[in-house]
């Protein structure tokens with residue numbers, strides 16, 4: 001095999017992993033210390049990582065002539081690249097850089113794990129020799145990646161909600177504001193976070209217990225106040241899942257179309273497609289629960305976590321533990 | 331008529347019935363109830379993923395602990411997707427969705443224009459501007475219209491309200507998604523009612539018929555390609571191609587050349603025929619004391635067997651071995667037939683009595699004077715076929731569902747309630763409140779932007795100059 005291409009592939013992989021690992025560390029530091037300079041360094045590292053990864057996938061295709069997503073190595077590589085790409089879109093569009101640490105860390109782990117599935121050059125088995133692989137797999141993988149980013153937001157939501165609850169239990173005497181932990185929301189206007197004029201109704205604010213603890217100099221409370229409010233985190237999580245769910249639906253639909261072409265039935269109750277349906281049901285449940293203000297918040301954050309667990313089960317669990325048509329051998 | 335004139339019991343029963351019906355509809359329309367049904371659906375689906383489906387009871391008895399195997403048998407968990415519970419829960423989900431759509435989604439999503447208590451809505455703001463109420467209303471209408479809001483005015487009790495809607499049409503997104511789901515359900519039901527599917531295997535040179543439509547498949551040749559590939563973990567044998575060359579005769583009575591491979595099925599009168607699997611059929615020869623005796627009456631496929639005379643013994647052909655390693659006598663990794671053999675299992679009165687690997691062409695002794703030889707192999711091709719008239723309907727449903735999801739998630743219907751009050755000579759106070767179909771948080775940033783822009787573009791109270799609102803990018 002062409003040594004130039006091979007070393008290009010290797011080098012891009014190393015650049016990708018190195019950028020994710022350092023980016024994860026820098027953005028974790030940003031998450032902890034909120035120094036803008038860390039964000040300024042961390043985001044370009046994420047951009048470098050993602051470019052290197054997409055270039056690496058392209059290089060592998062060029063090197064082998066085989067579409068690189070026919071095995072777990074390729075698909076996990078794409079998964080981490082998509083997760084970082086989706087994170088970057090949200091980071092720039094909605095100022096979501098603070099979740100970069102966990103996202104990049106998970107991307108680095110996924111990519112590192114992917115290399116253990118690298119068999120080297122492998123042509124595709126007959127079932128995978130279809131143009132559908134170029135449509136279906138990237139869609140499904142980007143759905144998984146969106147859910148991974150949403151999962152990171154959910155974790156931060158739950159951490160902040162638990163901390164707010166703790167401060168609330170400690171007993172603040174200040175009363176009367178907006179998004180309480182767990183998403184319960186009161187109709188009282190508050191605006192301090194945005195420096196708006198009075199008489200502007202706002203709902204994204206921390207609980208009074210937390211803000212008063214922060215005002216009293218409690219370092220943890222001050223750190224927590226620096227995170228977006230629970231209501232805002234919830235909206236972010238919702239928006240990201242709203243990207244993932246249509247992608248997953250489209251992924252299932254294109255998978256069904258492919259299955260019809262390859263195996264004769266658009267739906268065979270194969271473990272993989274059924275596990276994807278399972279995740280779809282969980283996220284459809286999330287969307288419905290999210291329409292209820294009293295369930296929006298901690299509960300839906302847990303559902304998002306459950307959803308991602310189901311995604312991991314569908315993505316890795318089924319491939320590794322359960323054989324079916326997707327581990328196609330005749 | 332009788333019920334009405336009779337009075338007493340009948341109307342009461344009727345109203346009790348109506349009340350129970352309403353209770354039932356309320357229950358079904360309740361989102362937590364619907365989501366609980368989704369959770370049950372998810373749980374049944376998970377069981378189906380974890381427990382291998384469609385195997386015979388012996389498989390579960392050997393694969394699971396006895397109590398689990400018994401549970402699987404008793405609850406019919408081996409065939410869960412076609413169980414009454416699974417289909418029932420899907421039916422209930424559709425009922426629940428329908429109840430919710432008619433009692434909640436439609437009324438809530440398409441609300442009438444009503445005045446509100448502006449300050450009581452979490453997203454509200456007050457802006458003091460110059461001008462009398464009428465001119466301010468006009469300017470505000472222009473301001474919102476220029477930004478893509480649909481502006482409507484209504485009078486309630488002598489007070490004029492301005493309502494501005496964005497993406498009002500997208501309120502129907504949920505309806506579209508729900509309808510899409512129902513269409514998919516209809517499409518799958520059409521297959522259950524009218525479609526059929528099955529599988530068959532044909533030896534090279536033989537013929538098979540699809541019973542449901544009488545189509546004939548003459549398999550001329552089946553071929554495969556398996557390549558040895560050097561990987562980091564050593565050499566693996568990777569399947570590259572499977573192809574059946576056949577002549578297919580459909581309703582028109584003419585034989586058509588067909589090349590059937592994975593990912594390219596053949597359509598015969600609307601029924602699709604797929605390359606599904608392949609195998610090696612074996613011509614077993616049985617002799618007793620050196621003379622041929624009746625053995626199997628056809629070439630055996632993997633899993634098939636035959637009785638050995640009247641000995642009470644039976645032989646099952648278990649699997650084909652492509653290459654028997656000459657040095658070790660064990661199966662080699664190469665699945666291609668180089669030095670092929672077969673693994674056979676002997677049974678004595680239905681009890682396993684030992685297995686053996688025999689090379690092709692080399693007889694083995696079965697005892698009592700019997701000898702068995704695997705004389706030759708013939709490749710066979712396994713096909714699946716399926717006729718599914720519901721596919722176009724499922725396709726439409728999938729498209730509608732996806733469209734519904736995109737409309738629901740990416741076009742946020744929002745409504746602004748605007749009330750202008752004159753607070754002095756040439757000064758007015760504008761109260762604005764916003765609602766969306768997805769709560770307030772999701773709109774907070776945009777609401778803030780709208781209000782800030784309004785403050786920037788509208789002349790402040792106390793000034794006399796009235797500037798027209800510039801047209802900015804829509805929110």
Ligand code: HEM
Nearest residue numbers: 287291364423426427430434435438439504507511735738
């Ligand atoms: C289990 C039975 C179901 C019930 C009771 C139900 C009911 C509802 C209700 C009441 C809403 C909120 C409407 C509103 O806020 O005005 C809703 C939203 C929605 N439903 Fe369903 N639904 C069910 C199943 C489904 C299924 C299977 C789908 C899949 C396509 C679906 C797709 C949607 C979508 C996309 C939304 C919009 C969510 C959002 O805007 O965030 N529903 N549903």
